[in-house]
C-alpha cells in the first residue's frame with residue numbers, strides 16, 4: 146500500500162463514540178449523526194451531556210496533558226479522541242500597556258495566533274469535528290470557509306489521512322489560500338461571497354455525504370470553541386474575568402465562550418460570576434452588532450464589505466444566539482471601520498508583542514470603542530481573544546506601516562539615522 150493509502154486506512158479505524166444530540170429550540174432528542182438541524186423545527190442540534198457523568202477535579206485536570214482535551218468531560222465524546230490530540234492550551238498574555246491604552250484595570254490576551262497547527266482558534270473546532278467525522282465512520286471531510294477554517298481542515302485532515310474538499314470565496318488573502326493548498330486538499334475557489342459558498346456547500350453535503358465541519362457536523366464542531374473559555378478560567382487560577390471580548394463571524398465562538406464559562410462554574414470549578422461577554426465586528430459586516438443594538442429577534446442579512454475577510458459572514462448561522470448571550474451576560478457589541486481595525490492590529494502589536502490578523506484588529510479597536518463609551522469599566526479585568534495570526538493577512542496592515550530606510554553597509558549611514566531619531 147502507498148503511504149497515503151495506509152494513512153487513509155488508518156483513519157478508518159473507529160473514532161470515539163459521540164454524545165447524542167438534542168434540539169436547542171424544541172428539545173427533541175436524536176442519535177449522533179451528520180445532521181445539525183432538528184427534523185421537527187429546524188432548530189440547531191446540540192450535544193447532550195449526561196448530567197450524572199463523573200466530572201474531574203481541578204487537580205485531575207491539571208495533571209492531564211496541556212491540550213484542549215484535558216476538558217474531555219465537556220466535549221461531545223464518550224471516549225478518548227483519536228486525532229488532533231495536540232491542539233489547544235495557547236498562552237494567556239498579561240498586557241499592562243494594552244490595559245493602560247484601553248483604560249481598564251487589567252488586560253489579558255488569549256493568544257490563539259499561536260495555535261497549533263494552523264495559527265487560529267479554528268484548530269479547536271476542527272479537532273472536535275474531525276473526531277466526530279471518524280466516530281460517524283466518514284472518510285471525507287470539508288468546509289465552507291472565510292480562510293482560517295480552510296487552513297485548519299486542510300492541515301488536520303492531511304495528518305488524519307482523511308480526504309478533504311474545501312470551498313472558499315475565490316478572492317481570499319493569499320496567505321489563507323497558500324496556507325490551505327499546501328496540505329494537498331481538493332481546494333475549490335467559488336465566485337461569490339462566503340454566504341454563496343455556504344449555500345453551495347449545504348447542497349454538496351446532501352449530494353455526496355461529506356462531513357462538512359461547519360454545516361452537517363456543526364453540532365460537534367462548535368463545542369470545540371468552549372475550550373478557549375475553559376483554558377482562560379484555569380489560566381487565571383480557576384476563576385472568571387470580569388469581561389471578555391471576541392470577534393464574531395457566524396457567532397459561534399461568542400456563544401460558546403459564554404456557555405463554557407457557565408459550564409465550569411456550574412461544575413464548581415470556576416470562582417466568580419459569569420463574565421460580561423462583548424462581541425466585535427467590522428462596520429462593513431455587522432449583522433450581529435445590529436441585532437444586539439436593535440434588540441430584535443432575527444438577523445437581518447447584510448452584503449459584506451470589509452477587509453476583515455475572516456469575519457465577513459453576512460448571514461451568520463448563530464447570530465441570534467450570540468446576540469442573546471451578549472445581552473443576557475450584561476455585555477454589549479461594537480463595530481469598527483477598516484481604518485480602525487488596522488490601528489487595532491498595530492496597537493496590539495506595539496503594546497503586547499502579538500501580531501494578530503484583521504479579526505484581532507477588530508477586537509482590539511472594538512474594546513477601545515467600548516471602553517471610551519463606558520461599557521468597559523476602569524475596574525475591569527478584560528480578556529481579549531486574539532483568534533488568528535497576522536502573518537496570514539499582511540496585506541491589511543502593509544500600507545499603514547512606515548517605510549523602512551535602506552542604507553549602504555556603512556556605519557556613517559546608520560549614524561545619520563540614529564542622529565535623526567534623537
Ligand SMILES: *Cc1c(COP(=O)(O)O)cnc(C)c1O
Pocket residue numbers: 265266267293294392393394395396397398399455456502504505532533
Ligand atoms: C472564524 C473566525 C472567527 C469567528 O468565528 P465564529 O465562531 O464563526 O463567530 C473569529 N476570528 C477568526 C480569526 C476566525 O477565523
Ligand SMILES: [Zn+2]
Pocket residue numbers: 168169170171172173183184185186187188
Ligand atoms: Zn427542534
